[in-house]
Amino acid sequence: MRRSLLFIPGNNPAMLRNSDVFESDAVIYDLEDAVSVTEKDAARELVSGFLNCAGALPMEVIVRINGLDTEYFSADLEAVVSDKIDSVMLPKASAAYLAELDFLLTEQEKKKGLKKRINVVPIVELASSVLQIDEIVKCPRVNGVLLGAEDLSGDIEVMRTKKGNEILYPRMKLAYACAAYKIDAIDTPFTDVNDGAGLEEDCRFVANLGFNAKAAIHPNQVPVINSIFVPAQKSIEWALRVQEAARQASLKGLGVFSLDGKMVDKPVILRAENIIKKARKYNLI
Amino acid sequence: MKRGIAGSLESNDALITVKESDKLEITIKSVVYDFFHKQIEKTIRDTLSELGIDKISVVCEDKGALDFTVRARLITAVKRMEASK
Amino acid sequence: MKNVLQRTVPEGFKAFAGSNAYKNFKRRTIAEKHTGKGFISLKSVSDMFDKLGIKDGMTLSFHHHLRNGDFVLNMVAEEIKRRGLKNMKLAPSSIFPNNKILVELIENGNVTDIYTDYANGPVAEAISKGKLKGLCVMHTHGGRPLAIESGDLHIDVAILAVPAVDKEGNGTGTAGNSACGSLGYAVSDLKYADKVVLVTDTIIDKAENPQLEGKYVDYVLKVDAIGDPSGIVSGTTKITKDPVGLKIARDAAKLLDELGMIKDGLSMQTGAGGTSLAVAYYVREFMLEKGIKGSFASGGITGYFTDMLEEGLFDELYDVQCFDLKAVQSIGKNKAHHAMSGSRYANPYDDNVVDKLDFVILGATEIDLDFNVNVTTDSHGTIMGGSGGHSDTAHGAKITVITTNLVKSRLPIIKEKVTTITTPGEDVDVLVTERGIAVNPRRKDLLEKLQGSKLPIVPIEQLLETAHKITGVPEKPEFSDKPVGVVVYRDGTVIDTIYKVR
Secondary structure, three states: OOOEEEEEEOOOHHHHHOOOOOOOOEEEEEOOOOOOHHHHHHHHHHHHHHHHHOOOOOOOEEEEOOOOOOOOHHHHHHHHOOOOOOEEEEOOOOHHHHHHHHHHHHHHHHHHOOOOOOEEEEEEOOHHHHHOHHHHOOOOOEOEEEEOHHHHHHHOOOOOOOOOHHHHHHHHHHHHHHHHOOOEEEEOOOOOOOOHHHHHHHHHHHHHHOOOEEEEOOHHHHHHHHHHOOOOHHHHHHHHHHHHHHHHHHHOOOOOEEEOOEEEOHHHHHHHHHHHHHHHHOOOO | OOEEEEEOOOOOOEEEEEEOOOOEEEEEEEOOHHHHHHHHHHHHHHHHHHHOOOOEEEEEEEOOOOHHHHHHHHHHHHHHHHHOO | OEOOOOOEOOOOOOEOOOOOHHHHOOOOOOOOOOOOOOOEEEOOHHHHHHHHOOOOOOEEEEOOOOHHHEOHHHHHHHHHHHHOOOOEEEEEOOEOHHHOHHHHHHHOOOEEEEEEOOEOOHHHHHHHOOOOOOOEEEOEOOHHHHHHHOOOOOOOEEEEEOOEEEOOOOEEOOOOOOOOOOOHHHHHHHHHOOEEEEEEOOEEOOOOOOOEOHHHOOEEEEOOOOEOHHHHOEOOOOOOOOHHHHHHHHHHHHHHHHOOOOOOOOEEEEOOOHHHHHHHHHHHHHHHHHOOOEEEEEEEEOHHHHHHHHOOOEEEEEEEEEOEHHHHHHHHHOOOEEEOOHHHHHOOOOOOOHHHOOEEEEOOOEEEOOOOEEOOEOOOOOEOOOOEOHHHHHHHOOEEEEEOOOEEOOEEOEEOOOOOOOEOHHHOOEEEEOOEEEEOOOOHHHHHHOOOOOOOEOOHHHHHHHHHHHHOOOOOOOOOOOEEEEEEOOOOOEEEEEEOOO
16 A cells, blocks of 8 residues: 655665655665666666665665666566565566566576565556556566556657646556456556646546555655545545444444445455544555 | 776765775775774775775775765776776 | 763863853953054055065955855965965855855865854865865854854954955945945954955045944955945845745744734844745734834845835844845835844844844754754765854743745655754744644643634654655765764854765
């Protein structure tokens, strides 16, 4: 369960060393687009070195490696898989690539004797991946999917706009697929880092579509994202009242009851429980 | 002569240049020299011994890099030197 | 001799005995020096030296509101050099990199003593290298007026750069090519120096509400230019863009809110540094959100505060020096934006503004486990700043918050002992860093209020440990035992000694 995922360029020591202080739920150490082709080796070494020695790491550590179709993929995977990371982010994902990645990760985990199972966050950024979303969300290890709007709009040859009509279809499709499999629907970053109001509007819009998280490309975006992808105080209060009413009802042996004149049944109770869980996690209760 | 360079002169980074040599030479310039030159030298020596190298020339121009950065830049520089055949 | 903080006090100086010790003494003032007659016009700097009989061993004072664009101190320095005067004592309220000509004068013995509140650049480095024959005496912005009015710092001639002077000899900072706004730090020099010269490039008919009154002025010298406007005020002062600085500022504002400090009638001051200023930005957001109206903001004033004044978030601004163009423009036209003198700002015995502050946000070059703060020297011991108003506001404000990165470059900002004490830990209440907030254990009241807070509040020892985990433990630099300066607390006692660097 995430709200914000912050990209940190992999070859930047100054950013790396402070990457844990920005209060994002996950940090994505980027070996892909933020690193020039001449520095891929240096970034790989730096990120793995950092993760191995850092005293404090973010709540969740994700590394975005280079895609399966690149010459950097194997070395990236070899360098980054360790107990220090929680997830691997895979660019240009497809169901076939994800199956292959699962196999390779299993191999790495065995070889290195990892105590944990590495999760995968695929990026949907090709038209073909959009059509495959329901396959992608079912792939092993996948616990969230990031929409990559910049590459996607390139792939379908449309202009990327702030309003984002061009990505409405993939957004909706991704939100539904993720909801169906109870994994995180993570929205594409808002690229104008100086437009705080625009970011807020964008977050609200996709939150209403069913997204529960958004990637950030600048630390200053994190507080806004966190404040929106979180249950509002009103819904927390509502959820707590539902929970209490449900407790009372079950004492009386009632399955269905009413609160404020509205019927409360199991799905409503579950929704309330989810809100409370999330609110607890983010220190709001 | 083979050599390898890695890193940068950005703040919190280090620019490390390694060259083949018949002895071990370590040169350190640092913005925090008075406070950390011993620590930087130790990191360089430890990393070299991990890599099994005992003869090399290392020039480290440090802009306040932490140990993990010095180590990573040195490893990259050595790998680049070895690849520069 | 050691003072109460166990720092050495050179012979001939009084030892610091606590930040409230001044209350045990009465204010002493020498008589103000009215001229009783009009002023005399001078033809040139050389004419000034002749007419005033400026000679070996005299003390000349200056103010620093033209900051890094000031020409006046440098003109006088040139003349001292040309005439080969010896053993001069200079008392500029601050020294900036553009005053580098003083290095030569120090090396040649033309200048042997310096009294200042802040020094940065080549002159500060020369002093640290032990080139000054006497000791560099570093006052606070509130301590300097006290030293002057008591006669402890006797000024033979105050040579005051003034952006515009009227026909009666009244001086103002709000007109002229080198307009710099408030001239607060020049007021004590004006009133108590034996002789006063205003140096200007602009003569006007009548100064509105002049900050420097003509009745104290003996001479006026008109020159082509007193300063370079580009070095005087920056166009705009901007809050930091550094995400670490912004996080620190956000947490500081949240902390102030949890402490109940963001309330109607609040009064505040921040430094002009990017992170301190960013705290003002977030405090403003809280004020707007909650519909809160403050009473005043003070200090060096920036456009952020003049905007807040115009938005109605403060009733008044008390301005001792303007940091940017917006502040200069505002002080010239907004009646609620008042110029104040250095004495009114921070003199411990005056009815001062700092004592009325609810909270102040300050920076630190180093802070130690006793919460002592250094803003005077870097970790090598080289002078690169000075108190300015740091220890004055820290003492006056109900809550003093230090905002700083825990680690800069590879250096932890927290030390077991700071290299130089500028502000005593008894006046420092909270330290906010990107990796945690430490509250001074002396402030049990604050710790109590913060119980159950979600902010990362930890003992300062833990922050030191965190810093060392990141950087490694730094080696201790070696210092010589030759003093080159003293840090004088606002009451005139010595809080620490500055040593020659190797």
